[in-house]
């Protein structure tokens with residue numbers, strides 16, 4: 098039987114790609130979309146979806162979740178909206194697969210508790226690209242040997258959150274294998290505010306935003322007489338689709354929240 102899926106944010110860069118992936122996947126069925134406009138229309142009424150895209154569009158989340166019997170809810174929107182959507186999906190027993198980034202630790206914790214209480218699977222993955230997940234794992238391994246590290250993430254200039262969810266997750270994984278350390282010179286001073294980047298447990302994160310970029314990250318380690326750079330580049334949004342597919346399949350068998358694809362690969 099096909100897995101029935103609702104997608105939020107179908108007109109977005111990721112949402113559009115995900116809708117096409119769902120239509121192209123034999124055991125997936127798109128039952129509806131959530132948008133903040135176009136209520137009552139069909140996906141095929143929108144630009145870029147000509148043809149067979151007959152899923153209905155809702156703007157009211159409660160109405161959508163009550164009328165459509167879905168198995169999985171995929172959120173690709175913006176942080177405050179994605180958080181509300183994820184809560185509502187869990188309350189309706191629909192398993193969220195969330196790509197939206199920018200959640201606070203408190204929000205993540207609250208969603209974790211709710212998923213546990215509802216015994217409903219939920220995956221929140223800051224990055225669905227398998228290469229990016231490997232980059233994060235390799236960075237965690239390297240940090241045990243190289244405690245001095247800086248993260249440089251580079252994204253398109255329409256991105257709302259900084260640092261990226263991937264950079265934050267990378268820093269959290271590095272923190273698990275690296276002793277807390279304030280890097281750089283004790284007396285270093287910024288003569289231009291922010292020039293040394295954001296401070297996460299003593300390591301620095303730098304966020305670059307430029308047109309022409311998609312999603313890129315370098316994790317640079319430094320030791321005596323050597324550096325090690327681990328780099329990942331997403332050239333387009335197709336790079337995230339295999340990860341979403343995997344999450345949709347795996348979330349069906351979960352009864353708790355998993356944060357990060359590295360925990361289920």
Ligand SMILES: NC(=O)C1=CN([C@@H]2O[C@H](COP(=O)(O)OP(=O)(O)OC[C@H]3O[C@@H](n4cnc5c(N)ncnc54)[C@H](O)[C@@H]3O)[C@@H](O)[C@H]2O)C=CC1
Pocket residue numbers: 105106107108109110111112131132133173174175176178195196197198199222223224225226258337
């Ligand atoms: N986990 C991953 O691998 C990836 C995650 N992302 C994240 O996914 C999110 C979306 O990214 P993009 O598609 O590039 O952004 P985008 O700006 O192209 O799309 C966001 C969409 O959300 C929609 N939206 C806003 N409010 C809404 C509401 N109330 N209800 C329904 N839809 C609403 C907008 O209309 C827009 O279509 C971001 O948080 C981004 O960081 C992006 C790429 C990969």
Ligand SMILES: O=C(O)C1=N[C@H](C(=O)O)C[C@H](O)C1
Pocket residue numbers: 198223224225252253256260261262263264311312313
């Ligand atoms: O907004 C994006 O584009 C991306 N967001 C995610 C993040 O914040 O890490 C994943 C990927 O980097 C693309």
